[in-house]
Amino acid sequence: MDLRMRGNAKLKGKGKEGVSGLKGNCIVAQSGGPTAVINESLCGVIQEAQKHKEMEGIYGAKNGILGLLEEELIDLRKEKTSTINSLRTTPGAALGSCRYRLKSWSESRKDFEKIIASCRRYNLRYFFYIGGNDSMDTANKVDQAAKRMNYQLKVIGIPKTVDNDLVFTDHCPGFGSAAKYLATSVMETGRHLESLYDSETVIILETLGRNTGWLAGSCALAKRSEEDAPHLIYFPEIPFSLDKFIKDVKEVYRKIGGVFVVISEGLRDEKGNYVYEKKDGVSTDAFGHPELEGISSYLKEVIESRIKLKTRTIKPDICQQSAVHFASKVDMEEAYLVGREAVKSALEGKSGCMITIRREKGKVYKRKTSTAKLSLVANMEKRIPPGWINKKGNFVTGEFVEYARPLIQGEVAINIQKGLPYYPRLEKREILDKW
Amino acid sequence: MDLRMRGNAKLKGKGKEGVSGLKGNCIVAQSGGPTAVINESLCGVIQEAQKHKEMEGIYGAKNGILGLLEEELIDLRKEKTSTINSLRTTPGAALGSCRYRLKSWSESRKDFEKIIASCRRYNLRYFFYIGGNDSMDTANKVDQAAKRMNYQLKVIGIPKTVDNDLVFTDHCPGFGSAAKYLATSVMETGRHLESLYDSETVIILETLGRNTGWLAGSCALAKRSEEDAPHLIYFPEIPFSLDKFIKDVKEVYRKIGGVFVVISEGLRDEKGNYVYEKKDGVSTDAFGHPELEGISSYLKEVIESRIKLKTRTIKPDICQQSAVHFASKVDMEEAYLVGREAVKSALEGKSGCMITIRREKGKVYKRKTSTAKLSLVANMEKRIPPGWINKKGNFVTGEFVEYARPLIQGEVAINIQKGLPYYPRLEKREILDKW
Numbered sequence: 001m002d003l004r005m006r007g008n009a010k011l012k013g014k015g016k017e018g019v020s021g022l023k024g025n026c027i028v029a030q031s032g033g034p035t036a037v038i039n040e041s042l043c044g045v046i047q048e049a050q051k052h053k054e055m056e057g058i059y060g061a062k063n064g065i066l067g068l069l070e071e072e073l074i075d076l077r078k079e080k081t082s083t084i085n086s087l088r089t090t091p092g093a094a095l096g097s098c099r100y101r102l103k104s105w106s107e108s109r110k111d112f113e114k115i116i117a118s119c120r121r122y123n124l125r126y127f128f129y130i131g132g133n134d135s136m137d138t139a140n141k142v143d144q145a146a147k148r149m150n151y152q153l154k155v156i157g158i159p160k161t162v163d164n165d166l167v168f169t170d171h172c173p174g175f176g177s178a179a180k181y182l183a184t185s186v187m188e189t190g191r192h193l194e195s196l197y198d199s200e201t202v203i204i205l206e207t208l209g210r211n212t213g214w215l216a217g218s219c220a221l222a223k224r225s226e227e228d229a230p231h232l233i234y235f236p237e238i239p240f241s242l243d244k245f246i247k248d249v250k251e252v253y254r255k256i257g258g259v260f261v262v263i264s265e266g267l268r269d270e271k272g273n274y275v276y277e278k279k280d281g282v283s284t285d286a287f288g289h290p291e292l293e294g295i296s297s298y299l300k301e302v303i304e305s306r307i308k309l310k311t312r313t314i315k316p317d318i319c320q321q322s323a324v325h326f327a328s329k330v331d332m333e334e335a336y337l338v339g340r341e342a343v344k345s346a347l348e349g350k351s352g353c354m355i356t357i358r359r360e361k362g363k364v365y366k367r368k369t370s371t372a373k374l375s376l377v378a379n380m381e382k383r384i385p386p387g388w389i390n391k392k393g394n395f396v397t398g399e400f401v402e403y404a405r406p407l408i409q410g411e412v413a414i415n416i417q418k419g420l421p422y423y424p425r426l427e428k429r430e431i432l433d434k435w
Numbered sequence: 436m437d438l439r440m441r442g443n444a445k446l447k448g449k450g451k452e453g454v455s456g457l458k459g460n461c462i463v464a465q466s467g468g469p470t471a472v473i474n475e476s477l478c479g480v481i482q483e484a485q486k487h488k489e490m491e492g493i494y495g496a497k498n499g500i501l502g503l504l505e506e507e508l509i510d511l512r513k514e515k516t517s518t519i520n521s522l523r524t525t526p527g528a529a530l531g532s533c534r535y536r537l538k539s540w541s542e543s544r545k546d547f548e549k550i551i552a553s554c555r556r557y558n559l560r561y562f563f564y565i566g567g568n569d570s571m572d573t574a575n576k577v578d579q580a581a582k583r584m585n586y587q588l589k590v591i592g593i594p595k596t597v598d599n600d601l602v603f604t605d606h607c608p609g610f611g612s613a614a615k616y617l618a619t620s621v622m623e624t625g626r627h628l629e630s631l632y633d634s635e636t637v638i639i640l641e642t643l644g645r646n647t648g649w650l651a652g653s654c655a656l657a658k659r660s661e662e663d664a665p666h667l668i669y670f671p672e673i674p675f676s677l678d679k680f681i682k683d684v685k686e687v688y689r690k691i692g693g694v695f696v697v698i699s700e701g702l703r704d705e706k707g708n709y710v711y712e713k714k715d716g717v718s719t720d721a722f723g724h725p726e727l728e729g730i731s732s733y734l735k736e737v738i739e740s741r742i743k744l745k746t747r748t749i750k751p752d753i754c755q756q757s758a759v760h761f762a763s764k765v766d767m768e769e770a771y772l773v774g775r776e777a778v779k780s781a782l783e784g785k786s787g788c789m790i791t792i793r794r795e796k797g798k799v800y801k802r803k804t805s806t807a808k809l810s811l812v813a814n815m816e817k818r819i820p821p822g823w824i825n826k827k828g829n830f831v832t833g834e835f836v837e838y839a840r841p842l843i844q845g846e847v848a849i850n851i852q853k854g855l856p857y858y859p860r861l862e863k864r865e866i867l868d869k870w
Binding site: 030033034036063066090091092093096097098099100180183184185187188189190191192193194195196198199203221222294297312313314315316317318319321322323324325326328405408409410411416418419420421423 | 465468469471498501525526527528531532533534535615618619620622623624625626627628629630631633634638656657729732747748749750751752753754756757758759760761763840843844845846851853854855856858
């Protein structure tokens with residue numbers, strides 16, 4: 001395939017720089033694990049970009065940065081307005097996502113050259129990357145590569161992660177909806193368990209969260225009285241001791257007659273080793289993160305063998321990242337907002353930064369957006385502040401609940417067809433050269 | 436505690452038999468694993484019973500049959516109308532449930548004598564038991580014990596099981612809501628997986644269903660196009676072969692680039708043995724059913740070691756039995772209906788039977804209720820008809836989908852407070868003798 005042919009006649013704009021700023025095409029991509037609201041951010045970018053004449057063409061990169069490496073671009077102006085709008089309440093990454101890792105300039109030089117060559121060929125001048133910490137690292141490296149290669153490109157990161165662990169932002173779009181879904185599930189399964197304490201006494205619900213316990217902690221929102229689930233929550237931030245865990249479970253059992261435990265997948269012992277970690281060839285991802293399958297089953301076995309209480313496990317896994325059917329309206333709105341703000345920031349001439357959300361002081365929840373340098377955000381992780389976990393290390397404090405509560409507010413109307421959600425796909429998903 | 440004292444002054448009615456039938460108190464109980472709609476049936480019983488003067492007192496047995504064995508009765512007339520109404524959309528069994536097994540007359544004679552003694556003491560003349568096949572066995576035995584002991588008692592079973600495996604009824608209340616929740620989850624997680632086929636290629640979602648594949652099959656409702664999840668479904672009804680499974684997964688992977696597999700927890704090999712079954716002292720329930728923890732993790736390991744495709748597992752477990760937040764309206768209505776019909780049947784003089792749902796012929800879904808003998812229903816299991824599973828044994832046919840589709844229709848408005856469902860409990864949960 002002649003790559004030069006692909007980028008010719010069909011592209012709008014010629015990279016002029018008007019008084020109002022850089023002119024050219026923009027590209028948006030999604031990276032890492034999708035969230036329930038990741039497409040809100042995509043739509044925020046598209047719909048804001050459509051308002052500005054500097055943004056001539058609006059393209060989507062297929063599967064994150066791979067779309068630029070493999071020159072698989074989608075012309076988003078060809079999509080119907082109604083399709084774009086209905087994507088806002090659709091799970092998964094509408095453009096496709098990836099977990100591709102860009103290494104250092106010297107190690108990944110070929111990749112950087114390919115990426116900037118694609119930008120030149122398609123006259124891409126605005127680059128919006130929606131993702132979490134690994135993705136912000138990618139965006140940061142693209143920004144640096146463009147500068148190094150004297151290619152004028154505005155790179156803006158758009159925060160997205162259910163893990164809620166990006167630094168410099170009060171919280172991350174995606175977290176609120178995952179928290180709402182998890183808290184609701186804990187409420188429902190807790191009530192179920194309560195009916196059957198005599199025969200099924202312990203539940204272990206395993207949330208995502210390899211290094212941080214934001215999602216596990218958010219399950220506390222379900223609790224309105226002492227008898228309500230959850231009764232115990234364990235965090236990667238606090239060294240996990242099996243003996244203490246068993247003691248905690250026994251104590252709750254004596255008091256309440258049943259025990260609802262929430263654990264974060266990434267529990268570690270005092271030495272910092274995962275409490276349960278499979279080691280085989282397939283079980284690490286592209287970023288070298290270890291596979292954590294099985295922690296809840298392991299703890300179930302420990303409880304059943306040590307204290308003979310029948311235990312069930314629940315592993316919602318990617319349900320918590322994709323449950324649009326009960327998403328948080330606040331989260332949806334904020335995901336859209338950060339997409340729009342990314343476009344505005346780029347047009348103001350900013351580059352190499354990520355949009356952040358700041359919470360204003362006061363009893364009523366208010367936020368505004370700001371930006372933080374990608375180089376400071378990339379690969380960093382925000383953990384739960386120590387004061388937001390109780391002294392026993394087995395529940396959150398009121399501060400955590402006050403922090404999380406505003407983020408799960410409001411419900412979202414979704415399109416239902418024949419009893420099930422209608423989740424559209426982009427209609428013209430052919431890559432650019434096919435048109 | 437003097438048991439005789441407990442049943443004295445506070446009971447209404449004196450067991451008179453009017454022209455219109457038997458007069459006395461009625462008792463309702465919930466048994467087995469709750470469903471999202473189990474309290475609809477409870478409310479159906481209560482609200483219908485309130486209309487009839489033959490039903491003098493309306494009591495709930497705490498934790499199923501245990502409430503009669505241990506004389507823990509709740510006076511349901513003391514609950515506010517608003518509480519009863521709001522229970523209709525509350526998960527878990529509001530009265531508590533149990534998995535207690537009554538054996539044969541000779542083996543469990545003491546239990547039967549206690550139960551009938553309780554009935555006499557509290558002048559209970561109508562006994563409504565909400566549950567699945569094991570619970571219908573309990574109801575049947577209570578009916579027989581009453582006859583044997585010359586105690587006039589009308590016993591009616593009210594069908595409830597997400598497993599959808601009761602015989603003589605077109606379907607079971609609880610199934611539709613579980614099916615709607617599972618199909619929605621498959622739709623959402625399927626779209627998530629699709630975004631990341633490059634790095635996470637296979638999903639195994641494990642549904643409940645020890646002996647029947649109704650829940651696994653219902654996930655097919657999520658599929659609207661070839662690329663849509665699920666791609667493969669495996670049933671307890673069809674002997675499972677690991678080699679064939681791997682072949683199926685490889686075939687879908689080649690065609691689509693990713694594979695969404697749904698499995699029922701109770702997969703068996705050609706000899707009828709569970710494909711994966713843990714054997715230890717704690718892992719059977721009161722009915723001797725084996726514990727099936729781990730089948731999805733096991734198959735994940737098989738895929739990763741044999742064909743090196745990264746695999747994730749999802750185990751919604753009791754989420755599928757309790758997800759009121761996205762329940763089926765049709766299912767809710769039918770659960771209420773069978774509760775009401777139970778009362779009407781008892782007043783017509785019926786006993787020893789279960790309410791059934793019949794589907795009327797025609798393109799538009801219509802149903803009516805009928806009854807079946809408990810002795811024929813108890814401990815039987817309805818499996819998926821062979822013609823409703825495809826020849827390869829790895830998906831359902833159109834007949835299955837046509838059957839299941841009407842049962843998931845309609846959404847239910849739930850009470851939301853501060854971003855999460857409001858699920859009340861009975862207010863006066865003290866047992867009878869305390870008042």
